[in-house]
Amino acid sequence: MSSLLVRETHKLLRAQGSLLFVETIPGVKYGEIIEVELPSGEVKLGQVIDASKTMTVIQVFGGVSDVDLKRSKVRFRGETLKIPVSIDVLGRILDGLGRPIDKGPPIIPEEYRDINGEPLNPASRLPPSEFIETGISAIDGLFSIVRGQKLPIFSGSGLPHNRVAAQIVRQARVRGKEEKFAVVFAAIGVPYDDAMFFIDNFRKTGGLEHVVAVINTADAPVIERIATPRVALTIAEHLAWSHDMNVLVVMTDMTFYCEALRELSAAREEVPGRRGYPGYMYTDLATIYERAGKVAGRKGSVTQMPILTMPDDDITHPIPDLTGYITEGQIVFSRTMWLKGIYPPIDPLMSLSRLMKDGIGPGKTREDHHGVFMQLISSYAEGVRLRELSVIVGTESLTPRDRKYLEFADRFEREFINQGEYERRTIEETLDRAWNLLAILPEEELKKVKPEHIKKYHPKYKSLSS
């Protein structure tokens, strides 16, 4: 019915920043998508963000500074932003709103989906528990990822987050399983080179047919950036829930997303929250990150690895802070590590994977994994504490025990965390490596590992028995 009505208006009242105030037409819907047609014929998209009987407020993607109020018109589409989805998107490159930009053939849609998705019923979720082996010791050994998890990388500008993410994408696998998988890569406000780095990487390793790239580069409209992660996740959900695929979504750089959100909020003249970011940023980010998961009775899964750069390397900045409050852990990069030449420069103390407990252990990784992990971290923490202490009092005043800890901490960084960009270590290699390092410490210090595991895996006993 409503499609028969002329749902457009010429009564544009006021333009300001990216907001357009127009006279309300009958039946305007909250959240619906509109088109602003400029006198030149150019069309911009926008969305209704406030609708009242007298006036409708529209946020226009791409801004409205150049809108000629008298000679432009607004057409109401009557629905929210939907994108066509299809399994044929695999191997394709799309723009931030999901339109192909790779000069390939048009994609024939299986269906249209609202980019905002719908919340997963918490009662339908399955707790994620399938261990993903990335081949990177620091991650597999200390911060294991499981299918359905959302685990971000907190990086800093100039740190090798893209290289590490590419390595993860290259090497990640679930052992003993040959299943359908896909990678959805979303570039959000990053320089063109960064986006191409990933695509080249996929191309080189011959994995391009498993990949969809959704690209909003630094020069694309800021407002479009709000849609980009949602477009990527809508595609991911379609592949996971309609095509039983295990999908890994890599999104870089969420910092630019948050900045776009702040810009949008400022344009709406909302009361700003901490450091100018809107008070609802937590909820907004949650509607993105919560789209990871596994569902009872379905084969597919959505795993997320968002990447963000911490402004001034400050983890208490609202962007990493709110992200950490939503995601299931975080992998934190440290500049100090990077300057020491450690790749990947992961900070073992600040990093955490909250879903690790369900993904490791007998039958999944190895029986000693939990104990070894706890022991490595707490011994390393002790080593770092003593290292700081020894800066002031000097190593001479340390006890022999303390000196062992110093040695442990150093070698742990160089031999366990540090690894080649093209080096893949199995989880067994990772754990054995860990035992070789733990052997530096007096055996009675190893309180976090079970005595029977010491007997079985400690090099001292292992070499005896073999």
Next chain:
Amino acid sequence: MLKGRIYRVSGPVVVAEDMRGVSVYEVVEVGNERLIGEVIGVEGDKAIIQVYEDTTGIQVGEPVYSTGYPLSAELGPGLIGSIFDGIQRPLTKLEELIGFFIKKGVKQPSLPRDKKWHFTPLVKQGDKVGPGDYLGYVQETEVVKHYIMVPHGVSGTIEWIASEGDYTVEEPVARISGREVTMLQKWPVRKPRPYREKLEPDKPLITGMRVVDFMFPLGIGGKAAIPGGFGTGKTVALQSFTKWSHAEITIYIGCGERGNEMADALHSFRKLIDPKTGKPMMERSVFIANTSNMPVAAREASVFLGVTIGEYFRDMGYNVLVVADSTSRWAEAMREISGRLEELPGEEGFPAYLGSRLASFYERSGYVKVYGNPERMGSLTIIGAVSPPGADFSEPVTQSTLRIVRALYALDVNLAYRRHYPAINWLTSYSLYIEKLREWWMQIDPEYPQLREFFSKTLQREAELEELVRLVGADALPVDDRLILEVARMIREDFLQQDALSLDDAYSPPYKDAWMAHAIKLFYDKAREAIDAGVPFEKIRELKVRERIARMKNIPSTTPREEMKKAFGELYNEIINEFNALIEEVKTRV
């Protein structure tokens, strides 16, 4: 029933016109999809409504219907083992109906209407009854006897009572002076359920977490907050409280948090066996899940819904624990709605009524004498997580909460980085219940006050010494101080640290706490004795028994008490023997 029209839509806030006669807190149905909303303000003929479902797609001009009722909880058999959203929609039922995505506009009664419950009467015709009196009961699960009580506002003579048999929640089970009573009752979530008298707690709610029970015990019916930055262990702590505490009913409110966490809780509650009953923990639990991606306004309601269900079980005479994760997300929901209403913002944009709204939640805790026959006590303990931005406790939600609660479990990011779990800071946490609970603890162990005092003094002294250690190194300190540092480390690592994932130690009964504390105190006393006898400190540090002490927490909590006592007795002997040997050695050398 009134019918108005939508005048304005702005996110979760809708303004409707032609609504004269509607009252604040009344539930309304908004738009053609009849989304659930609640009136939060009235101006002239306009009603301001917060909508509990996504408003996308709603049109100006669509109808709005009033219902005449305030937002209410359905109370009755069927609550236990359920998972509801913030406005009590049954999520498992929704899944059956519409699949694994939550759609809006779907209505389902909170409690199943077709299910029959086996009702056993406890009164007979002619009995005089008043509010809260037991009419009968339903064995809802193997562990929960669900008492059917005379509703508030009803009293008189039992004219008819149903005979033992199976009934749905809507079938009458009694007639009291002309009024029919069913097993289903409704109660407005924002209105506290009344009780006869509030009492001071004289016993703790044992949580099984040593740092809480032994160092900062929580009184039964108490109120506590657990603030901490992300990843410091709020959720793990709340989950272990609901798993292991001595409450008979637990209610877990997931308010603006993660879906995977809720799934994890649901699955583990179905699997884990409650040591107190031998049945799955699910058989005494209720879940409320309004995750961060679900509509914001319903977060606000979820907390009140949870506490109302809690009060209902309290009124039956149970000890109930309600945990809310996270009250900060709830406060943010309030801030968002308030912002949409263009109310004058207070600190950091939170509405001026933040403090009083927080209080109206926590104040519903208490150890009380409830209404009705038989005479009985019930309790409702509340523990709320707080998620301060940047882990900075000076922010408004943490500060407002601190003015209300009587126990604080302050989580410390640096402890969490070091994997000292639970990362509860022993210097900044506190409990105002300690005095009242001393008697109780002294029945477990007459030396409790001295032991606790020793622990807290030692830890404080350690903190004072830390600065010095940084400057001169530990080995430059006098031997007394080095011993303090050694024992403080023992207290931290071998007593306070408790791995929530460890099957043996996730729950620590009070007597185990006390026996562990004794071991450390004994080590200290013997060490002092040895030092006085001239034993060099290095020798003490090398004692083998230190490792035994470190592993004492792994004595499974399921070990029968007598057997555990024996194990600790052996440990004490070992401590004494090793020290005596050292002392002997020195003596013979002299």
